[in-house]
Amino acid sequence: AQKITQTQPGMFVQEKEAVTLDCTYDTSDPSYGLFWYKQPSSGEMIFLIYQGSYDQQNATEGRYSLNFQKARKSANLVISASQLGDSAMYFCAMREGLGAGGTSYGKLTFGQGTILTVHP
Amino acid sequence: ETGVTQTPRHLVMGMTNKKSLKCEQHLGHNAMYWYKQSAKKPLELMFVYNFKEQTENNSVPSRFSPECPNSSHLFLHLHTLQPEDSALYLCASSQAQGPGFNEKLFFGSGTQLSVL
Numbered sequence: 523a524q525k526i527t528q529t530q531p532g533m534f535v536q537e538k539e540a541v542t543l544d545c546t547y548d549t550s551d552p553s554y555g556l557f558w559y560k561q562p563s564s565g566e567m568i569f570l571i572y573q574g575s576y577d578q579q580n581a582t583e584g585r586y587s588l589n590f591q592k593a594r595k596s597a598n599l600v601i602s603a604s605q606l607g608d609s610a611m612y613f614c615a616m617r618e619g620l621g622a623g624g625t626s627y628g629k630l631t632f633g634q635g636t637i638l639t640v641h642p
Numbered sequence: 643e644t645g646v647t648q649t650p651r652h653l654v655m656g657m658t659n660k661k662s663l664k665c666e667q668h669l670g671h672n673a674m675y676w677y678k679q680s681a682k683k684p685l686e687l688m689f690v691y692n693f694k695e696q697t698e699n700n701s702v703p704s705r706f707s708p709e710c711p712n713s714s715h716l717f718l719h720l721h722t723l724q725p726e727d728s729a730l731y732l733c734a735s736s737q738a739q740g741p742g743f744n745e746k747l748f749f750g751s752g753t754q755l756s757v758l
Contacts, residue, residue, distance in 0.1 A: 526684070555744050565730060567749035574744060613685070617744075629698065630747060632685040 525549065526614050526633035534639050535604045542589070543599040543636050545614030554618045556597040557630060558588065561611040570612075573597055604640045611635045645669040648733050648750035655723065656758050663718040663753045665733030673738035674716040675747065676708060679730040691716060692738050723757045730754050 527546045535541035547556065558570040573581045573588045581588040589598040601608055615630040646667045655661050667674065676688040690698035691710040705727075707719040716733055734747040 557746070559749075565732075565752040565754070567732065567734070567747075569746045569748070572744055572746065615685075629687055629690060630685075631687075634682070634684050 524633075525631045526616055528614055528633035528636050530636045531634075532637045532639070534641060535601075537606060537640055537642050538603055540600060540602045541604055541638065543601070543612050543614075543638065545597045545599065545633060547595050547597060547614070547616050549595075549616065549618050551618040554616055556588070556590070557615040557617070558586070558597075558599045559613045559615060559632075560608075561613065561635070563610070567613070571599065601638075606640050606642060609638060609640045611637050646733060646735055646748050646750035648731075648753050650753055651751065652754045652756075654756045654758065655720070657723060657725070659723075660719070660721040662720065663731055663733075663755075665716040665718075665750055667714055667716075667733075667735035667748070669735055669737075669748060671735040671737045671748070672713050673736045673745075674710060674713070675734040675736075676716065676718055677732040677734060677749075679732055679752070681729075685732070688718075720755075723755075725757050728755055728757045 525548050529544055554575045556573045559567045560570050561567050571581050571583045571586045571588050573590045580590050585602045587600045589600055613635045614633045617630050649664045673692045675690050678686045678688055687700050688702045689708045694710050694713055705722050709717040730752040732752045733750045736745040736747045
């Protein structure tokens with residue numbers, strides 16, 4: 523079974539509007555972390571935001587926020603006030619085994635990604 | 643300028659060739675990774691090096707051979723590849739602090755490999 527599912531292959535949004543990119547995950551580990559990365563056409567993966575499984579508040583980083591619904595196992599990325607430069611592929615990723623005795627270090631499992639296109 | 647540099651950016655090779663991908667990180671990190679990104683598939687972790695020691699080999703075929711001479715450099719040696727090995731190969735680094743910590747991975751721009 524897939525550990526990270528991104529059901530939207532492509533999304534379109536008008537400049538200055540908000541957009542939500544969906545991510546659901548599957549884990550039995552009580553300790554885990556969820557990440558969002560952006561991959562522009564240059565190929566480099568750029569870290570955007572992180573949410574820990576025990577974090578009480580939803581993570582925010584500038585125009586990025588993470589809508590974390592633990593019971594639903596979803597970690598959707600919300601981009602507010604979209605800009606043309608936001609057009610890129612977006613990946614959700616998960617790191618498990620963060621509790622005592624876990625050995626995953628930096629190992630991340632990625633979803634298939636969502637291509638976001640921002641229209642002027 | 644990115645903290646993780648990969649060369650070459652593009653590589654075309656025949657199935658009988660031997661080539662190497664190079665990755666260098668300027669961030670003072672102690673862990674480095676190779677990921678493979680194929681079309682229409684999620685990124686796949688290939689290898690992890692922590693303090694120059696290989697800590698993970700994710701069932702990668704032996705035609706891919708990693709080398710980590712120091713904590714700043716990582717190589718991926720390629721030989722007798724198959725056309726299905728064509729993909730974007732991404733290198734990443736992090737400051738690994740062991741389990742329980744959120745360390746971010748910093749990626750390079752990748753090497754786009756085509757095997758003919």
